[in-house]
Amino acid sequence: MKTALLLLVTLRAALMAPRKLPHVPDVVFPPVPDDARLSSEHLRLLLETNQDPEVQPGLFQGDMALTNEMYDFWRVGLRWDVMPERMWQNSTVHYVISPLYDTSEYVTIYNAILTLNFLTCIKFVPWDGKADDFLLIWPVKYPHGCWSYVGRFGGPQIVSLQPPDEQGPNCLGDEGRSIHELLHALGIFHEQSRADRDNFVDIHPENIIPEFQVNFNKESLENTTYSFEYDYGSIMHYGQYYFSKEKDRPTITPKKKGVRLGQRREMSKTDCLKINALYGCLDKSTYHRRKYYTLCKFMGL
Ligand SMILES: [Zn+2]
Numbered sequence: 341m342k343t344a345l346l347l348l349v350t351l352r353a354a355l356m357a358p359r360k361l362p363h364v365p366d367v368v369f370p371p372v373p374d375d376a377r378l379s380s381e382h383l384r385l386l387l388e389t390n391q392d393p394e395v396q397p398g399l400f401q402g403d404m405a406l407t408n409e410m411y412d413f414w415r416v417g418l419r420w421d422v423m424p425e426r427m428w429q430n431s432t433v434h435y436v437i438s439p440l441y442d443t444s445e446y447v448t449i450y451n452a453i454l455t456l457n458f459l460t461c462i463k464f465v466p467w468d469g470k471a472d473d474f475l476l477i478w479p480v481k482y483p484h485g486c487w488s489y490v491g492r493f494g495g496p497q498i499v500s501l502q503p504p505d506e507q508g509p510n511c512l513g514d515e516g517r518s519i520h521e522l523l524h525a526l527g528i529f530h531e532q533s534r535a536d537r538d539n540f541v542d543i544h545p546e547n548i549i550p551e552f553q554v555n556f557n558k559e560s561l562e563n564t565t566y567s568f569e570y571d572y573g574s575i576m577h578y579g580q581y582y583f584s585k586e587k588d589r590p591t592i593t594p595k596k597k598g599v600r601l602g603q604r605r606e607m608s609k610t611d612c613l614k615i616n617a618l619y620g621c622l623d624k625s626t627y628h629r630r631k632y633y634t635l636c637k638f639m640g641l
Contacts, residue, residue, distance in 0.1 A: 358468065358469020358470060359469050359470070360469075361436060361476075362476070362496050364438070364476060364478050364480065364498070365480075366480060366481040366482065367480070367481060367482040368480050368482070368483075368498060370399060370405030370483065370487070370489065370498070371405055371406060371407045371408075372398075372399055372400055372405070372406075373400055373406060373407065373408050374408055375554065376399075376400045376401075376554055376555075378398050378551065382398070382551045382552075383398045385549065385551070386398050387484070389549070389585075390507075391582070391583065392579060392581070392582055393484075393485040393486050393502055393508075393510045393511050393517070394485060394486050394487070394511075394517070394520070394582070395485070395582050395583055396483070396484050396485035397483035397484065397485040397486070397487040397500070398483055399483060399487050400555075401530055401533070401555045402485075402487075402555060402582065402583070403485065403486055403487040403488065403520075403521065403524070404487065404488065404489075404490050404524055404529070404530075405487060405488065405489040405490065406489070406490045423491065425492070425494070426490075426491030426492050426493075426527060427491065427492060427527065427619075428462070428473070428492050428526065428619075429473075429492075430463075431461055431462045431463060431619045431620075431621075432462075432463045432465060433462060433463070433464045433465070433474075433475060433525070433526070434464075434465055434466070434467040434468065434471040434473065434474035434475070435453065435464055435465070435466065435467060435474060435475040435476075435477060436466070436467045436474060436475070436476050436477065437449050437450065437477045438476070438477060438478040438479060440478070440479055441479065441503060442503070445503045445504075445512050448512045448514065448515050448518060449477055449501060449512070449515075449518050451515040451518075452515040452516075452518035452519045452522060453518075453522070455515060455519060455606075455607075456519065456522060456615075458635070459607065459612050459616075459632070459635050459636065459639070460612070460615055460616050460619065460621055460632065461616065461619060461620075461621035461624065461628060461632070462526065462615070462619050462621070464522075472494070472495060473492055473493075473494055473495060473496075473497070474496055474497070475496075475497055475498075475499050475522075475525060476496050476497065476498050476499070477498075477499045477501060477518075478498050478499070478500060478501075479500065479501060479502055479503050480498060480500045483500070484502060485500070485502055485510070485511070486500065486501055486502060486510070486511035486517050486520070486521050487499075487500050487521065488500070488521040488522070488524040488525045489524070489525060490524050490525070490527060490528075490529070491525070491526070491527040492525075492527075497525070499521050499522065499525055500521075501517065501518055501521060513604075514604075514605065515606075516575060516603070516604035516605045516606060517604050519575055519606070519607060520575050520576060520604060523575070523576060523607075523611070523615060526615060526618070526619070527618060528576055528611075528614065528615060528618070529559075529576070530576050530577065530578060531570070531571055531574040531576045531577040531578075532556075532558075532577055532578050532592060532601075533557065533558050533559055534558060534559060534570060535558055535559045536570060537558055537570065538558075539570070539595070540570040540572070540594065540595055540596070541572075541592050541593065541594055541595060541601070542592070542593050542595060543556050543591065543592055544589070544590060544591055544592065544593070547584050547585055547586075547589040547590060547591050548583050548584065548585070548591045549583055549584070549585050552583040555582075555583055556583075556591070556592070568610045568613065568614055568617075569610065571608055571610040571611070572594055572596065572599040572600070572601060573599070573600075573603060573608040573610075573640050574608050574610060574611050575603060575604060575605075575606065575607050575608060575611050576611060577601050577602055577603075578591075578592055578601065578602055579601055579602025580592055580593060580601050580602060582602070606639060606640070607639050607640070608639060608640035609636050609637060609638075609639045609640040610640070611639070611640075612632075612635070612636035612639045612640075613632075613633070613636045616632045616636065
């Protein structure tokens with residue numbers, strides 16, 4: 341009886357014990373919708389033309405890993421009524437920051453996490469070794485660059501942030517690119533793919549590497565998820581030269597004078613409100629609504 345009890349206790353302890361981190365290989369194969377899949381030649385072209393680190397991974401629109409199923413639905417963005425399983429439960433996101441980062445890189449990523457925790461009701465918490473779903477923030481070697489899955493995928497899921505090297509700061513010059521990729525992981529798409537974007541920006545197909553014109557597609561009107569104004573200052577907006585044939589030929593320019601595209605410094609006011617709206621932070625109570633509106637008001641230019 342005593343032995344059986346001991347066995348039961350041991351078994352229970354083993355089951356409850358925190359799990360070890362999964363092994364993360366240097367080369368991973370995130371899902372890419374069939375329509376957006378690139379040949380190895382095209383992927384090489386991206387590296388050789390020295391593109392932005394968000395363009396280099398060669399995933400959907402550069403830095404977003406998503407499945408065929410999501411691509412078919414993608415025009416609706418991550419609407420929770422269509423894909424509830426992609427939402428992080430209880431607005432809680434467990435994460436692990438790779439031990440491969442050095443201290444300053446770690447601090448940059450950690451600052452991005454602290455910023456999101458401060459400005460939203462979403463809770464990024466260190467992985468407790470028990471939660472099934474968590475982010476592995478990792479400098480995988482391939483695909484190279486900054487990229488993320490869109491929304492919760494289930495199980496450990498990579499957010500790839502390339503540390504600085506001889507080419508430049510890559511994804512860790514400051515916290516902005518980490519925030520950009522974490523917002524993808526929470527379910528946010530690129531701003532310039534909005535249905536109404538042609539009222540606000542011009543696309544220059546003649547300057548885009550032909551194979552990547554698909555990355556400039558937009559959503560259909562009936563599926564616009566957010567009721568926010570078009571946001572030139574969004575941290576989720578493409579830069580002017582993304583996927584350009586040559587460095588000085590813009591692929592996207594604003595119709596409005598005096599605005600700049602593609603900032604990766606901080607969330608804009610609208611980014612801040614958008615992510616709070618997506619996770620219901622503004623509807624929790626009058627107190628929360630006021631709190632997050634006030635915090636977001638101070639963001640951006
Ligand atoms: Zn992106």
